[in-house]
Amino acid sequence: MSEPTTxxxxxxxxxxxxxxxxxxxxxxxxxGRVWRDRAVHVVRGVSPPTMAxxxxxxxxxxxxxxxxxxxxxxxxxxxxxxxxxxxxxADCVATVLRLTSAYGVxxxxxxxxxxxxxxxxxxxxxxxxxxxxxxxxxxxxxxTRLEAVQRMVDRxxxxxxxxxxPLDVDEARRRLTEILTAPHPYRRWVVTLGAALLTVGVVMLxxxxxGMWFVAAVSAVIVDRVQRVMYGIGLAAFFAQVLSAMVPATxxxxxxxxxxxxxxxxxxxxxxxxxxxxxxMLLAGLGVVGAAQDxxxxxxxxxxxxxxxxxxMTLGIAVGVAIVIGTANRLGVSxxxxxxxxxxxxxxxxTLGAALxxxxxxxxTYTGFRATLVATLVASLAWLxxxxxxxxxxGPVASTAVAASPVGALAVLANRRLRLPExxxxxxxxxxxxxxxxxxxxxxxxxxxxxxVVPNALTHLLTAVxxxxxxxxxxxxxxxxxxxRLGLDVAAQRARKRSxxxxxxx
Numbered sequence: 001m002s003e004p005t006t007x008x009x010x011x012x013x014x015x016x017x018x019x020x021x022x023x024x025x026x027x028x029x030x031x032g033r034v035w036r037d038r039a040v041h042v043v044r045g046v047s048p049p050t051m052a053x054x055x056x057x058x059x060x061x062x063x064x065x066x067x068x069x070x071x072x073x074x075x076x077x078x079x080x081x082x083x084x085x086x087x088x089x090a091d092c093v094a095t096v097l098r099l100t101s102a103y104g105v106x107x108x109x110x111x112x113x114x115x116x117x118x119x120x121x122x123x124x125x126x127x128x129x130x131x132x133x134x135x136x137x138x139x140x141x142x143x144t145r146l147e148a149v150q151r152m153v154d155r156x157x158x159x160x161x162x163x164x165x166p167l168d169v170d171e172a173r174r175r176l177t178e179i180l181t182a183p184h185p186y187r188r189w190v191v192t193l194g195a196a197l198l199t200v201g202v203v204m205l206x207x208x209x210x211g212m213w214f215v216a217a218v219s220a221v222i223v224d225r226v227q228r229v230m231y232g233i234g235l236a237a238f239f240a241q242v243l244s245a246m247v248p249a250t251x252x253x254x255x256x257x258x259x260x261x262x263x264x265x266x267x268x269x270x271x272x273x274x275x276x277x278x279x280x281m282l283l284a285g286l287g288v289v290g291a292a293q294d295x296x297x298x299x300x301x302x303x304x305x306x307x308x309x310x311x312x313m314t315l316g317i318a319v320g321v322a323i324v325i326g327t328a329n330r331l332g333v334s335x336x337x338x339x340x341x342x343x344x345x346x347x348x349x350x351t352l353g354a355a356l357x358x359x360x361x362x363x364x365t366y367t368g369f370r371a372t373l374v375a376t377l378v379a380s381l382a383w384l385x386x387x388x389x390x391x392x393x394x395g396p397v398a399s400t401a402v403a404a405s406p407v408g409a410l411a412v413l414a415n416r417r418l419r420l421p422e423x424x425x426x427x428x429x430x431x432x433x434x435x436x437x438x439x440x441x442x443x444x445x446x447x448x449x450x451x452x453v454v455p456n457a458l459t460h461l462l463t464a465v466x467x468x469x470x471x472x473x474x475x476x477x478x479x480x481x482x483x484x485r486l487g488l489d490v491a492a493q494r495a496r497k498r499s500x501x502x503x504x505x506x
Contacts, residue, residue, distance in 0.1 A: 063104060063105060063123065065127075067103075067104075068105060068123065068130055070169040070173075071169060072108075072130055073173070074099070074103075074169055075096045075099055075110075076117060076119050076132055076134045077134075077173065077176055078095065078149060078152075079093075079112070079119065079134075080117055080134050080136060081149050082095060082146060083112070083136050084136055084139055084140065084142075085146040085149070086139065086141035086142065086365070089297065089302045090293075090298075092110075092117070093110045093112055095153050096110050096117075096119065098157050099156060101160070102156040102157045102159070102160035103160075108120065108121050112302060114136075114301070114302050114305030115136050116135050116136060118132070118133040119132060141365040141366075142184075143362075143365050143371070143424035144184065144366045144367065145179060145180060146421060147420075148182075151419075152167075152172065152175060152176065152179065156172065191224070191363060191364050194360040194362070194364040195220040195221065195224045195281060195364060196218075196224075197217075197356045197359050197363070198220065198356070198357050199220040200353075201354065201356030201357035201358075201360060202216070202276070202280045203276075204345065204349055204350065204352060205350055205353045205354070206343060206344055207345030208270065208273050209268075211265065211269075212268055212269070212273055215251065215255070216278075218251070219248040219251050219277065220278065220281060222247050222251075223247045223278055226243055226247055227240060227244050230243060230244070238315070238316045239316070241313050241317055242316045242323070244317075245278065246320040246323060248275045248278030248279070249275050249320060249323075252271040252272060252274045252324075252335065253324055253328050253335055255271035256333055256335045257333045259271075275321060276437065279317055279321075279436065280434075280436045282317055283314060283317065283439060287310040287313070288307075288435055288436075288439065288467075291304075291306035292468040292472035292473070293476070294306060296472055296473065315443060317440065317443075318440070318443045347387055353432070354379050354380055354383035354432035355376045357432045358375050358376045358428045358429065358431060359376050361427070361428045362376075362428050365428075367424045368420075371414075371420045371424050372428075375424060375429060378406075378428070379428060379431065379432055381406065381429075382404065382432070383403070383433075385402060385406060386399050386403035389403060396463070397463070397467055397470045398470070400467050401470035403474070404430050404433065404471045405474040405477055405478040407425075407429035407430055408475035408476065408477065409482040410478075410482075411423075411429065411478075412479050412482035413482055422479075426475050430471050433467075433471060434471070435463070435467035435468055435471075438464035442458070442460040443457075445457035445460065
């Protein structure tokens, strides 16, 4: 017996009463999943990270080994020349990356310490990488050579950007050798004159009389000669600093002895200013600004080394002055060199002193005539801005930052419009604002050896550090705003980003 079968009803045919379908109830698990997906969509990031790590896999596989070796050798020589002549770590790294990119090597990595520079080239998975290091033999600011090196790199970058072949690598190396071996723009006695002008400007900031100008200039000339001899015999920098600091202290000792014996030296009212002018000339105050600049740029190893250099050089000055003071006490001469002096004099005299400091610095760093003239005007303007900010009630540190900002902007403007070295203009413009005296005050108090003066010494030390950061920050902000206004070439933009460890979009 067969089972009864039922055929499906044709579409649209209804038999019997029509049934209403029951409402569909979504499971609670499915509703929770929907809300969870929405929450994840709101929270989870949708763009790639701004600082991706390990994503630069491409290399320079198509570059021959000979070309890669030639480029890395040229880049190392350029980096060594820049660091030796006074460039900052960030500027050196950016310039080297611009140069390697101009010659077709875009996988270069540059590492800079206080005493060495390393350039590495990644040539892909199937070629051996190249990595070479050079040691920096010494540092002596020479802005004429630095300017010439930067111009050579700029020319190569412009040719590459315009689709032209840059200067041949071998020819570029020969050109670099010519730059580094060329004679200075003026003789050594001009550098000595610059040191004298710098110290005269320093004592003018403190309102000294013309008699003190002459004494400070003579002291600076002797110090410059002593340093020259110490450098020639290869004496360590610390001991050279000790002997150099003893020169102005000995001159002050002679002046103190003359006063005690009833001998009146015309125009000399404060022998301590002779020591202070020599201290400001000798102090590695620029190291404070350089350390702050490297720290702001992210080069902490170099910044730490610069700070240590400042401390050692300042200790050398303190030891030299202490030896002379101890000798004076043994001879029965009442000599006390206090670093607690205040700025004085009229605004015109102080501005003239700031201008002389800039001129002296430019001569001491072999800066060209046009750059020296512009730097003098910039330094005078910076000092006027500083006095205006102090008159408005701003603190010393804030006033220093305000005064340094236009210096950074004007340095970039002079580089773009007049083709003058930006570093020379910017550094010379802030030399009158350097915290050299504050650094010496801290060391002077620390060497007294009494616990009561330690808080005061730390206060002066922190003031010096804050002033250095203010100077570096003001220069950076002013330069940044000027570059944003004037525009920065694409190669320089990429190099600066890469020098700070950021990924550059292709």
